[in-house]
Amino acid sequence: MANKLNLTLKVWRQDNAADGGRFETYPARGIDEDMSFLEMLDVVNEELIEDGKEPIAFDSDCREGICGTCSLVINGIPHGGRKGTTACQLHMRNFKDGQTISIEPWRARAFPVIRDLIVDRSAFDRIIQVGGFVSVRTGGTPDANSMPISKEVSDKAMDAAQCIGCGACVAACKNGSAMLFVAAKVSHLNLLPQGKPEKTRRAERMVWKMDEEGFGGCSVTGSCEAVCPKEISLDFIAKLNRDFALSVFK
Amino acid sequence: MSLNSNIPSGPLAQKWDQHKFDLKLVNPANKRKFEVIVVGSGLAGASSAATLAELGYRVKCFCYQDSPRRAHSIAAQGGINAAKNYQNDGDSVYRLFYDTIKGGDFRSREANVYRLAQVSVNIIDQCVAQGVPFAREYGGLLDNRSFGGAQVSRTFYARGQTGQQLLLGAYSALSRQIGLGTVQMYPRTEMLDLVIVDGHAKGIITRDLTNGKIERHAADAVILATGGYGNVFFLSTNAVGCNVTASYRAHKRGAFFANPCYTQIHPTCIPVSGDHQSKLTLMSESLRNDGRVWVPKKKEDCRKRAADIAEADRDYYLERKYPSFGNLAPRDISSRAAKEVCDEGRGVGPSGLGVYLDFGDAIKRLGENKIRERYGNLFDMYECITGENAYRQPMRIFPAVHYTMGGLWVDYHLMSNLPGLFVLGEANFSDHGANRLGASALMQGLADGYFVIPYTIANYFATSKQKCPSTDHPSFKQAEENVTGIASRLLGIKGKRTVRSFHRELGKLVWEKCGMARSKESLEAALKRIPELREEFWQNVNVPGSGQSLNQSLEYAGRVADFMEFAELLCTDALNRDESCGGHFRVEHQTEDGEALRHDDKFAHVSAWEFKGVGNKPELHKEELVYENVHMSTRSYK
The missing domain is CATH 1.10.1060.10 (Alpha-helical ferredoxin)
Structure with missing residues (x-):
């Protein structure tokens, strides 16, 4: 059986391009190390919805590292820092139990934020x-x-x-x-x-x-x-x- | 209503050439008077949008992704078939045609498939001219490899990223036209209804996914190139955004849905690791050129490490059962064989639902570097997902939903039964019968978009007297109200369960009851349960947020709502088709060796379903399949 991780997420939330945006903190509990980073966010989003909150908006599609849709800055590094890996192919076994993880959108003048972690490319x-x-x-x-x-x-x-x-x-x-x-x-x-x-x-x-x-x-x-x-x-x-x-x- | 496939008369090999001459043309100065809507920007969508714009038509192209470059064609790995016979190994247009018909278990249309094989050679020329960097030999000429269901090497490839390179080629052609102002591109825009005016498809209703704005678009014709419906199974190799909405909503407006039960389960995917999983990942079929598939002969060896199982205790079951095709047996057959050995308790890995794909012999024969050069990115992807190094130990693979051969019914012109509605690529049903051969999806998408639709759409414009309507027409108003009504209904339920939990439950049900093996009992059980689940969905789904902003839950809810209805159509068709063929395996109909047993006397037809209201049994229309050139033999790969 795969190991489970308990993590703290600091996630950039921004309602729209005009909104100033802010970090919000969420727990991510019982995360399977075989999950991809985006599957971990899916789990957190399910909990947010069940708690009556709006889920974190983020872009993804193929989830196999080829479409180029996913676009997360994880702990300050685009795609999270594993060599040659997109965020969707970054698996939770690369993180440690108890870790705090920051998640932000691409930040660049030419890529305005649309909502939360989604930018206009x-x-x-x-x-x-x-x-x-x-x-x-x-x-x-x-x-x-x-x-x-x-x-x-x-x-x-x-x-x-x-x-x-x-x-x-x-x-x-x-x-x-x-x-x-x-x-x-x-x-x-x-x-x-x-x-x-x-x-x-x-x-x-x-x-x-x-x-x-x-x-x-x-x-x-x-x-x-x-x-x-x-x-x-x-x-x-x-x-x-x-x-x-x-x-x-x- | 009678289904006329509009197959031209004359000898098979001359049908398309003669027909191209017979089709009416639109003169160059008049083309700019016609507006075409293309929904989808994958291989079929991008290639048709670019080509029609080059010809002078005014084109609007829509995709739900943030850029047309991200359509799911991009994920195709292995390659594209073409009857170039560059290898001098006996290939020909006729052989590609025959392999495709046979691979489809004699359930596709001869004339369409022959045309596909004919234009396959033009596709490679086109792609090379665009700068697609296909693999080459040291002499500078194009390299080929083999794919399942063929005994020749006719597959062109660009490492393990052929779909990416072909899509970027089509995207570059599309981008050039956008730059020239001949295509208006609408990314992050989803089609939510089809508009019918006087019986002809004349427009669509869309939602801008960034701000929720609903828009009406009118045109002289509508092309759907919106891909397949594999995500009805929840877990599939499709992108998470892939959906049946555009096709299904067109179906609800009168377009017939053909052969929905023909779904392809791909034999070489990474096994499921847990309930959290959002999608499955394919390991290209090209790996079976060098990888050998096996499981332990004895159940008790399944828990051992692969390296500790002696050669004599390994069962290379594909080589054993299908000696002439071996590890390159077609997808449906390889998948069923994997299921069979796992059902016998000889599956490997933590879940017991897995078989080995072993490169040990190939590495010994060719060296690790050669294998790295051929499949490096696939081995890297495998390691990323599983944490295992496949150069040192065999990969574990298991079948997963990958492609759907069924789709909206189209005639030889790729036009649906609704005049003015054309359907291309995976979204139509026409070329792959009951099973698609590897490296044929890319071929079909590009054939439809580059080389078929430019001719057939002109004929529609030249012969139809229907003018492009104003978006003030009552049909637009009615369709828009339908779309806004669905959104407000979904947002108003405020129930307890998430959209995903419904989708997962539906997918699991469809996979268990209508997956690799289907029976009367399992299908009847599914048909009983699906309406209950749909009822619960509409009572108890929780869609947060509003319709006037970017709202991924709302997008997803609309798609799952359609899957809830579509699943019933899929199972209805599977129950109705009381035979086994290709990917549709009814356990009641198998040979002594467990192979699919067709009933040509009763089922050599296309089943095209007409929508009759949610929860009502759809009406079946049959298109008889007539084989003038090939003999409907029993498929054998032994």
Whole structure:
């Protein structure tokens, strides 16, 4: 039988974007160490509802670490600090009995809070909309094997393409910068021959949009890489900077 | 009402090409006059929204997630099938067609499946052009692997994240159109009713999940690409937000629901660990390329560590029972075999509901690095959830609800019996029969969205004389009142039980009575209990908060309310289908070896159900399945 934990939660509650927000304290009792962090919150929410209170609003969907919906800062660290792990895949066996755990939303100017732990990340979508694609239409494409791509290049593009768009990189950055997110998409497409024709335009437009959306500048401290659940490498930011420089000097 | 599948005449291989020529077109300048609503932004939704916008239609796309990039297609792991025959191993369009028909236990439509196999090759070309980083060989060409139910390697993949990469490809195409202003995107917006005007689907009612605002949207056609209903079982591999609401509310407006009893139980999921669990996690079928499935031969060995059980005392039951397909036997068959050995008391793990998936031999043969390269992320995920290292000890797996082959009835044009309502991807019923083969869901979602709907929707616009109505039409008013009525009723009950506790109880009931094995008795028991539980739900559910703000309890309550009705439809269909086929296993109908026993004389048809009021028996309409090209044989993977 799995071990049980008794915990104290300090949870950020905020009714809406205009509300100032506050921490509230809740007990989490008899938590099974096999639970995921979000399942632990489900249990707490069930108790809150039964006590006639409003449950804690938080985002989640796939609960298997791939959709990028969950977005909790746990004890000050986006996704809780286990290497390469989203909050939904963080299991309670990583915590100690009696521990106090703080839970906050992503905090960044470009990600306004909607309610409690839920933030608005639509700025990420708008960045993709200006250049995070290859401009091809459906149909009329050449045979998939007509353009060989070396395994090394393809693998590297895949390393970058794994980004789940969760926004932990922004939440971890003291400047609220989205450079790792933008670098991952620019690198994925710019590394591949399909993405080359729009390479500089893509880098230029996405960086410009990122600034416009209110994300901060990058000072390469690497906190983004440290919390990234897909372990996207900081090297991609260097690549983005090169591609962006080309757009300036073109 | 007669069900016309609108399958074109002519030889199978030429049906689609000829039909594409016969379908009416809308000229480029006129396309901008037509407005299309797309509900859902997964593979089918995003690909159709992007493609229709590229063609010049005005598109509105809706999803409940905070971004279209998060739709649950993203979680598909293993791969996508295509009849490219890059491996020169005997694959062809006809073979993919045949494998899919046979895999579906001869309960799908020949013409649809053939078209699916035909366009599969275009999908791979399209995705590569978008920059999807499929796995490649050192020579720079695309790599393939094998999936269940096939003896060729036709599955294209991007590590264990193929769904993610394909969805991000479709999302990038969709995003480009949003940027160009041709698609209006509505994230965090849920469709709560379908609006019918003069018999045609002409709009939807939505709720903005951030502030509760109810809105009316009118269009010339409505596309539902809203996924499956696996969450009726509470525990499934679906995302926690996946629901049947859009499909079911369209059903209540007159769309027929076809074959709801065809549900897929996936053999390789991480076993349930306790009552707290909110969902189950799949371990990709691709693992069965290198993993060997076994349980101890003797019950008394089940408590031992796997490493302490001698080779001679292990029962590699899939290899033993299905020597020609071995560990790659199709999903329905592998799941039932796992259930069988666990029922015999030979299951492993704390609950006794588990079997081993062992990579020991593969690691010896290929080295740990090779296995890490192929499946690293899956092994990491397994360790995250279970705390066990599968490089050192075998994984424990057990079947779990994964996919639903049933869905809204559609014709060859992917249009439901309600003109103007199109249904794509998992939300429709058409291509997988009674069992879906691995790596075919991604194929179908993208086939429908990229390559089928652009042709068939044009034909509807060109031939239908129905104009897009104003949102002031009485049908919109009536539908909006229906939606606000449901919300205020739910909020007004203020009972004692949480929504989740009802959902869990319903799911457990449906899993026990209508899961991997079904019988007349179990289904009748479920059909007795479901209305009682539904009654209790409407008397005693506790939905806190208000309708005018972000309220996750209210969203959830609406979805569970629909599952409470839908579960009855599911069990009704399962009771009515008095045979076994694919994922639908009626214990009364099995061969001596315990395999599914079909009754083609009585059940070679699609069961399409018409809504007749809550609690009333729905009316059955049959579409006979005619096989002109394949012989309805007994499926064998031995």
